[in-house]
Amino acid sequence: MSEATRRWRRGTLVRDRALSASARSVTFAVPDWPGAAAGQHVDVRLTAPDGYQAVRSYSLARAGTDREIELAVERLPDGEVSPFLVDELEPGDEVELRGPLGGWFVWRPGEQRPVQLIAGGSGIVPLVAIARAHAAADSTAPMRLLASVRTPESALYRDELEQLRATAPTRWHYTRVAPPGWTGPVGRLSPRDLEREVIAGSQHPLVYVCGPTGFVEAVARTLIDLGQTADSIRTERFGGT
Amino acid sequence: MAVFGGRHRESNPSLPPGQYETQSFPVLSAGPTPEIDTAEWEFFIHTETGPSRRWTWDQFRALPAEDITPDIHCVTSWSKFDTPWRGVSLDTLFADVETDLDFVMAHSYGGYTTNLPLEEILDGRAWIAYEYDGDDLEPEHGGPARLLVPHLYFWKSAKWIRGLVMQSEDNPGFWEQYGYHNHGDPWREERYA
Numbered sequence: 004m005s006e007a008t009r010r011w012r013r014g015t016l017v018r019d020r021a022l023s024a025s026a027r028s029v030t031f032a033v034p035d036w037p038g039a040a041a042g043q044h045v046d047v048r049l050t051a052p053d054g055y056q057a058v059r060s061y062s063l064a065r066a067g068t069d070r071e072i073e074l075a076v077e078r079l080p081d082g083e084v085s086p087f088l089v090d091e092l093e094p095g096d097e098v099e100l101r102g103p104l105g106g107w108f109v110w111r112p113g114e115q116r117p118v119q120l121i122a123g124g125s126g127i128v129p130l131v132a133i134a135r136a137h138a139a140a141d142s143t144a145p146m147r148l149l150a151s152v153r154t155p156e157s158a159l160y161r162d163e164l165e166q167l168r169a170t171a172p173t174r175w176h177y178t179r180v181a182p183p184g185w186t187g188p189v190g191r192l193s194p195r196d197l198e199r200e201v202i203a204g205s206q207h208p209l210v211y212v213c214g215p216t217g218f219v220e221a222v223a224r225t226l227i228d229l230g231q232t233a234d235s236i237r238t239e240r241f242g243g244t
Numbered sequence: 245m246a247v248f249g250g251r252h253r254e255s256n257p258s259l260p261p262g263q264y265e266t267q268s269f270p271v272l273s274a275g276p277t278p279e280i281d282t283a284e285w286e287f288f289i290h291t292e293t294g295p296s297r298r299w300t301w302d303q304f305r306a307l308p309a310e311d312i313t314p315d316i317h318c319v320t321s322w323s324k325f326d327t328p329w330r331g332v333s334l335d336t337l338f339a340d341v342e343t344d345l346d347f348v349m350a351h352s353y354g355g356y357t358t359n360l361p362l363e364e365i366l367d368g369r370a371w372i373a374y375e376y377d378g379d380d381l382e383p384e385h386g387g388p389a390r391l392l393v394p395h396l397y398f399w400k401s402a403k404w405i406r407g408l409v410m411q412s413e414d415n416p417g418f419w420e421q422y423g424y425h426n427h428g429d430p431w432r433e434e435r436y437a
Contacts, residue, residue, distance in 0.1 A: 051250045060320050083250060091246040238275055
């Protein structure tokens with residue numbers, strides 16, 4: 004990282020789209036954006052009229068060197084920044100952005116190993132960036148996404164992921180409510196679910212797990228029990244304990 | 245135009261620049277939480293002459309411990325005040341260590357590393373902590389024992405600590421190689437290199 008990473012840049016909201024009842028995709032034009040790798044995040048800084056500032060980190064939903072960056076933000080019920088980004092920010096409004104940040108939870112197109120992505124809730128955002136980068140690079144490395152969501156309505160980027168099914172097929176898993184006609188299990192991802200849906204350890208996949216702390220802890224522990232190697236599992240957690 | 249109101253208006257002199265206070269205890273780790281059996285746990289200090297000191301869990305727990313309640317500051321912008329830990333001061337662990345080297349690489353179970361200047365972990369500024377809020381330290385927070393260096397950003401407080409290796413230069417550890425600041429003072433906002 005460098006001077007370019009540390010600097011705050013102005014981003015102007017140019018596009019927005021509801022992803023669910025509680026999540027919104029927001030795309031900012033950032034004229035001097037240096038580009039990002041799939042899986043990286045940025046800091047977003049908001050400033051109130053009296054000078055008070057608040058900073059939070061959000062995953063990028065798309066990698067690349069476009070002068071635009073897309074974030075997907077889930078409204079936290081008690082949040083200070085997320086309700087503003089989801090409910091109030093209007094096209095033309097400016098925020099400040101710093102990044103790209105994080106160099107470990109990333110996927111690069113030169114990577115040849117099979118890739119298993121595992122998302123809990125809005126943890127899907129950096130994994131969408133990885134699936135998009137994989138398709139954009141015409142990578143021949145096998146890639147699969149297992150996405151755990153509470154209900155069909157809370158699934159983010161479903162249509163877009165459907166379009167990537169030839170290069171990175173997505174398996175949805177429902178923890179509370181499944182869509183009509185669903186015949187699979189409903190509930191937390193069990194060891195059996197993970198054994199069935201995740202690329203086997205014998206194929207030496209790179210595994211990316213992103214979601215709430217409890218989800219990531221449980222999934223990572225089960226994967227190791229199933230024979231995946233710890234140093235092939237990259238994790239990103241959010242929320243407290 | 246949408247106008248950001250924000251919430252936390254009271255300026256708190258305990259809050260470093262760019263930080264906000266949280267009541268919860270977020271977990272950030274690069275990989276799975278390792279399972280560590282205290283029967284096999286060890287903590288070591290290596291110097292220029294090789295292995296210098298080594299403690300088993302029972303030997304480590306027999307050392308004099310301190311209760312401390314520092315504020316902690318994560319580079320991802322959260323701070324948590326008055327966190328209650330119990331642990332062994334690095335002054336105690338370094339009491340019989342002879343070294344002319346000025347820097348330390350902390351090594352963790354699971355492979356994590358982070359670098360520190362020796363003088364910043366002595367004189368009552370760092371501990372190996374094994375209790376949080378009166379209970380054994382939870383694995384996801386670094387249990388059975390973690391480094392605790394509260395005056396630096398919290399990535400320096402290596403979870404699942406295994407040992408300290410003296411080094412002649414301040415070579416970067418895991419996050420430091422991924423662009424995080426080599427030193428990490430929250431009061432100077434040393435977040436990124």
